[in-house]
Amino acid sequence: MSPVQAIAANLAQIRERVARAAARSGRRADEITIVAVSKTFPADAIRIAFDAGLRHFGENRVQEFESKQTALAGLSGAAWHLIGHLQSNKARRAVHLFDRIDSVDSISLARKLDASAKEEQRTIRILIEVHLGGEETKSGVAPSGLWELATEIMLCPHLLLNGLMTIPPYYDEPSAARPFFAELRELRNDLARKLGVSLPILSMGMSHDFETAIEEGATEIRIGTALFGSRPTKE
Ligand SMILES: *Cc1c(COP(=O)(O)O)cnc(C)c1O
DSSP states (O other): OHHHHHHHHHHHHHHHHHHHHHHTOOOOOOGEEEEEOOOSSSSHHHHHHTTTOOOOOEEEOOHHHHHHHHGGGTOOOEEEEEOSSSOOOOOOHHHHHHHEEEOOOOOHHHHHHHHHHHHHSSSSEEEEEBSSOOOSSOOOOHOOOOOOOHHHHHOOEEEEEEEEEOOOOOOOGGGGGHHHHHHHHHHHHHHHOOOOOOOEEEEEOOTTTHHHHHHTOOOOEEESSHHHHHOSSOO
């Protein structure tokens, strides 16, 4: 099978599984956006996915995405998401390259993004990444810090908070992640009510657990390997 056929076949399967998970939970499949996670894959793979109809793409690293820029010229209507941890010193390049930053997890980063967006004379849409599950990682704000971060973001005129994102701990049995997805939904509902704004986006669920995430209210699922195949090398 050519890469074009393989990606088209994978996408058809993913759409089918999205539709079934949505139906099981009384939701419409068109409420759920597939974000194609193209990290480690070349720009060609992104073009193929674009031609197959996808418009949302997630990249983990500023530098890697920068290196794909020339090859991606002309994909109009695509939305580029930064989904990996962002260091404050790369905030400016990130604002320049991406349509949305899905991994905002600190006040200092939020302030840098706000200042960079101001320089570019735009507002930038963001998600707060919440760290659930308590294991050691470098990204995500703990639920206990969510309110302070969110209220700070609300004071940043060039940031537009769209919702929350999480990466739950990995379990072989995908349904084991269900409580974390449910927790993110509750945190979102609570935060939206307290802030008096709508936070429509819940970005949760990856190749291995997206059906469970959809059952718990995901509006965006981030799919890498199920679409593009296994990643070439370690990250
Ligand atoms: C790599 C990655 C994904 C996609 O993972 P798959 O298991 O390949 O679907 C989703 N979200 C984030 C933040 C990632 O880094």
